[in-house]
Amino acid sequence: MYYDLVVKQFKERGVEIEDIANLVYELQKAYVSYLTYEVCHEAVVGVLNKREVQHAIMTGIAIDMAVENDEIRGPLKEIINRDEGLYGIDEIIALSICNVYGTIALTNFGYVDKLKPGIIGKVDKAGKRLDKCNTFLDDLVGAVAAAAASRIAHGGNNKID
Amino acid sequence: MYYDLVVKQFKERGVEIEDIANLVYELQKAYVSYLTYEVCHEAVVGVLNKREVQHAIMTGIAIDMAVENDEIRGPLKEIINRDEGLYGIDEIIALSICNVYGTIALTNFGYVDKLKPGIIGKVDKAGKRLDKCNTFLDDLVGAVAAAAASRIAHGGNNKID
Amino acid sequence: MYYDLVVKQFKERGVEIEDIANLVYELQKAYVSYLTYEVCHEAVVGVLNKREVQHAIMTGIAIDMAVENDEIRGPLKEIINRDEGLYGIDEIIALSICNVYGTIALTNFGYVDKLKPGIIGKVDKAGKRLDKCNTFLDDLVGAVAAAAASRIAHGGNNKID
Amino acid sequence: MYYDLVVKQFKERGVEIEDIANLVYELQKAYVSYLTYEVCHEAVVGVLNKREVQHAIMTGIAIDMAVENDEIRGPLKEIINRDEGLYGIDEIIALSICNVYGTIALTNFGYVDKLKPGIIGKVDKAGKRLDKCNTFLDDLVGAVAAAAASRIAHGGNNKID
Numbered sequence: 001m002y003y004d005l006v007v008k009q010f011k012e013r014g015v016e017i018e019d020i021a022n023l024v025y026e027l028q029k030a031y032v033s034y035l036t037y038e039v040c041h042e043a044v045v046g047v048l049n050k051r052e053v054q055h056a057i058m059t060g061i062a063i064d065m066a067v068e069n070d071e072i073r074g075p076l077k078e079i080i081n082r083d084e085g086l087y088g089i090d091e092i093i094a095l096s097i098c099n100v101y102g103t104i105a106l107t108n109f110g111y112v113d114k115l116k117p118g119i120i121g122k123v124d125k126a127g128k129r130l131d132k133c134n135t136f137l138d139d140l141v142g143a144v145a146a147a148a149a150s151r152i153a154h155g156g157n158n159k160i161d
Numbered sequence: 162m163y164y165d166l167v168v169k170q171f172k173e174r175g176v177e178i179e180d181i182a183n184l185v186y187e188l189q190k191a192y193v194s195y196l197t198y199e200v201c202h203e204a205v206v207g208v209l210n211k212r213e214v215q216h217a218i219m220t221g222i223a224i225d226m227a228v229e230n231d232e233i234r235g236p237l238k239e240i241i242n243r244d245e246g247l248y249g250i251d252e253i254i255a256l257s258i259c260n261v262y263g264t265i266a267l268t269n270f271g272y273v274d275k276l277k278p279g280i281i282g283k284v285d286k287a288g289k290r291l292d293k294c295n296t297f298l299d300d301l302v303g304a305v306a307a308a309a310a311s312r313i314a315h316g317g318n319n320k321i322d
Numbered sequence: 323m324y325y326d327l328v329v330k331q332f333k334e335r336g337v338e339i340e341d342i343a344n345l346v347y348e349l350q351k352a353y354v355s356y357l358t359y360e361v362c363h364e365a366v367v368g369v370l371n372k373r374e375v376q377h378a379i380m381t382g383i384a385i386d387m388a389v390e391n392d393e394i395r396g397p398l399k400e401i402i403n404r405d406e407g408l409y410g411i412d413e414i415i416a417l418s419i420c421n422v423y424g425t426i427a428l429t430n431f432g433y434v435d436k437l438k439p440g441i442i443g444k445v446d447k448a449g450k451r452l453d454k455c456n457t458f459l460d461d462l463v464g465a466v467a468a469a470a471a472s473r474i475a476h477g478g479n480n481k482i483d
Numbered sequence: 484m485y486y487d488l489v490v491k492q493f494k495e496r497g498v499e500i501e502d503i504a505n506l507v508y509e510l511q512k513a514y515v516s517y518l519t520y521e522v523c524h525e526a527v528v529g530v531l532n533k534r535e536v537q538h539a540i541m542t543g544i545a546i547d548m549a550v551e552n553d554e555i556r557g558p559l560k561e562i563i564n565r566d567e568g569l570y571g572i573d574e575i576i577a578l579s580i581c582n583v584y585g586t587i588a589l590t591n592f593g594y595v596d597k598l599k600p601g602i603i604g605k606v607d608k609a610g611k612r613l614d615k616c617n618t619f620l621d622d623l624v625g626a627v628a629a630a631a632a633s634r635i636a637h638g639g640n641n642k643i644d
Contacts (some may be wrong), residue, residue: 002236031568051476052249052424058237059250063224071232075163076219085514086637088213089220091586092257093250099421102374103574110593154373154569192407212637213585246353247476252425260582263535264413271432315408315534324558374571380559381572385546393554397485398541410535411542414579415572 002054003045009061013137014126019119020044023145026117027108028152035152043148053097053144060093060136067133083127083135094139101150108146113139120145163215164206170222174298175287180280181205184306187278188269189313196313204309214258214305221254221297228294244288244296255300262311269307274300281306324376325367331383335459336448341441342366345467348439349430350474357474365470375419375466382415382458389455405449405457416461423472430468435461442467485537486528492544496620497609502602503527506628509600510591511635518635526631536580536627543576543619550616566610566618577622584633591629596622603628 007017024040047053066072067080079087091113098105116124120138127134168178185201208214227233228241240248252274259266277285281303288295329339346362369375388394389402401409413435420427438446442464449456490500507523530536549555550563562570574596581588599607603625610617 005236051247055240055248055250056253058240059224062227062233062237063220066223066227066232069232071227071230072223075166076223079216079219085587086212086585087216088586089216089254089257091590092217092253095586095589096250096253096425100424102422102569103418103571103578104568106578106589107574107593107596110590111597113590114594246426247424249425252429256425256428257586261585263408263583264410264417264579265407267417267428268413268432268435271429272436274429275433327558373569377562377570377572378575380562381546384549384555384559385542388545388549388554391554393549393552394545397488398545401538401541408534409538411538411576411579414539414575418572418575 001051002058003049006048006054006057009057010141013061013064013134014123015119015137015141017041017044017048020141020145020148023112023118023120023141024148024152027112027145027149032152039152040148043151044144046151047097047101047144047147050100052100053147056093056097056143057140060090060140064127064133064136067135068131080135081133083124087135090136090139093136094143097140097143097147098150101147102154104153105143105147105150108149109143112142112146116142162212163219164210167209167215167218170218171302174222174225174295175284176280176298176302178202178205178209181302181306181309184273184279184281184302185309185313188273188306188310193313200313201309204312205305207312208258208262208305208308211261213261214308217254217258217304218301221251221301225288225294225297228296229292241296242294244285248296251297251300254297255304258301258304258308259311262308263315265314266304266308266311269310270304273303273307277303323373324380325371328370328376328379331379332463335383335386335456336445337441337459337463339363339366339370341444342463342467342470345434345440345442345463346470346474349434349467349471354474361474362470365473366466368473369419369423369466369469372422374422375469378415378419378465379462382412382462386449386455386458389457390453402457403455405446409457412458412461415458416465419462419465419469420472423469424476426475427465427469427472430471431465434464434468438464484534485541486532489531489537489540492540493624496544496547496617497606498602498620498624500524500527500531502605503624503628503631506595506601506603506624507631507635510595510628510632515635522635523631526634527627529634530580530584530627530630533583535583536630539576539580539626540623543573543623547610547616547619550618551614563618564616566607570618573619573622576619577626580623580626580630581633584630585637587636588626588630588633591632592626595625595629599625 021041021044029035067077098109120142123134124138182202182205190196228238259270281299284295285299343363343366351357389399420431442460445456446460504524504527512518550560581592603621606617607621
C-alpha cells in the first residue's frame, strides 16, 4: 500500500533498495548456493510490501526527522540524537519488522546491528553529523535486510508468507 | 532517571498514577489475597522507575503530540490519528514495557488492550476528538498497568527486578 | 509440511479444528461484518499450514506428553504439571505462533489466555487431572485462534502472509 | 530458587559458569573500560538467579535430553536432532532469557548465535555427535552470555533489575 512512499523516504534519507539487497547478499551467500543478487533484490521488495514493515519504517523515519526539525525536544531529543545505546526503542521498532519473518530474522538483525556492514555503517556515520539524526534509520535498514535474508532462508519468496 | 518527567507527561495528557494503580488492583485482586491499593501504587511507581519504561513512554507521547501538532504529516498522520487497528507500532512500543516483566505482563496487556477498562477507555475516547491523539497513550497506560500487575504476581516488588 | 501431523496430534489431545474455528468466530464477530464460520475455519487451516506454527505445536505437545510419561522429572515436572503461573515457557512458545501474525494476534492471545473461553477452558480443566498435562496445549490452542483472528483482521486470508 | 540446579545441569552438559563469563568478557570488553573477568562472572551469576531464566534453561535442556533418550520421536526428533535452521523454537526459548534484559541482550544474542564464539561453538560441535543433542543448549548459553553483557551495559549489576 505504501511501498512507493517508503522507497521514496529511504531514498531521501540516503538508502537505496540496491544497498539493502547487497547487504542481504552478504548475509546469505554462505548459506544458499547459487544465490544471486536478483533473488536478494526481490526479497527486499517482498519485505517492503508488507504493511507492518511499512508502518515501522514510516514511524521510525518520522521520529528521526522530528528530532532533526527540533519538533521533539527535551531529554528525549538528546537521547535519540546521541543514539544512546540504552535507548532501545529504535531496535524495538526495527524488531517488529523481523518478528513477522521468524527467528532467523531476529538473529540476523542482532548480527548486522552489532557489525554495521555496508549501508548500515554509512547511515550510522552520517547520523553523527550535528544536523542529522539516523538513530532509527540504521536499525530499520538492518531489519529489512535481516528479514529479507530470512525470507530467502525460508525456501523461496513465498514459503513463510 | 526520568521518573518525574514521565509522571508529569502522563498528568498533562490526563493520566494520574492513581488511575493506573486502580487498574492494577482490578487486574490482580482475583489472584492475590490481601491485595491493597498501596501495593498496586507502589508497583506502578516501581515500573515507572525503569529506564526502558521511561524511554517507551517518552517516545510514545512524543509521537502522539507530533501528530496533534501536525509535525507528522501525510498518510502516517492519518493512520495514527485514526488509531487504525492494523497500525501496530503503538502496541509494539507498549509491549517493550511488558517484555521486561515476563509473560504475565504480556497476557495482561492483551486483556486490557481488548477490554479497555477504567482510565484506558477514558484516554482512548478522549483521543477520538479531532484535535487530540492518544493512539500511543492508551497502550502505554495499559502496558504500565500490566507490567505492575506482573510485578506483584512475581511475588513482591523485588523478585523479578 | 506437517499439517496432517499437527491436526492428528491436536485431535489425540482432545482438540478439533472446529473447536478452534469456533473460538475465532467469537473473537472476531464483533469486528467483521458478514463473518462466517467458514472464513474462520479457513483461517485456522491457513495458520496451521505455517512451518513455525507446526514446530511450536509439535514441541509444546511433546513437552506435555514427556511430563505425563514421567520422562521429564524433578522440579521441572512439578512446575509444568501444576501449570505454575510464573513458569512462562508455555506462553513463550505460544507467542511464537502469534509473532508472525502481528500485534493483533498478541493482544488477542492475552485476552483468550486470561478468559479461557470454549475449548481453551475445557483443555485447561482436563489438564488438571492427575495423569494429564495440558500446560502447553491450552496456550497453543489460544495462540492458533488468536493468530487466525489476526489473519482475518488483516483483510482476507492472503494480506499479511 | 533453582540456581544450583541449573549450574549443575549446565556442568553435566559440558558448560561451566567460567566459560560463559569468558564469552561475556569478549562481548563487552570493547564497550566498558576497566571491565574485569570478575564483573562478567558476577553478571552471569545474576542472570542465572532469575526465575524466568532458570525455567528456560531447565526446559531447553529437558528437550535436548528427551531427544537423546528417544523420548521425543517422529519428525520432531529428526528436526531437533539435526538442529534445523528453520526450527526456531530453540531460539524462541533462548530469547525469553534476553527479553528481560532489554534490546541490547537481543542484539548480542543474534551476534553470538551467528558467530558461535568460545563455548557456544564447542557445544554446537559436540551436539553433532550421533548420540548427543545440544540444539537448545548452545542457544541457552548464548542467551545467558548476551543477557549478562546487557546487564553490565545497563550500568552495574543492579540497574535494570
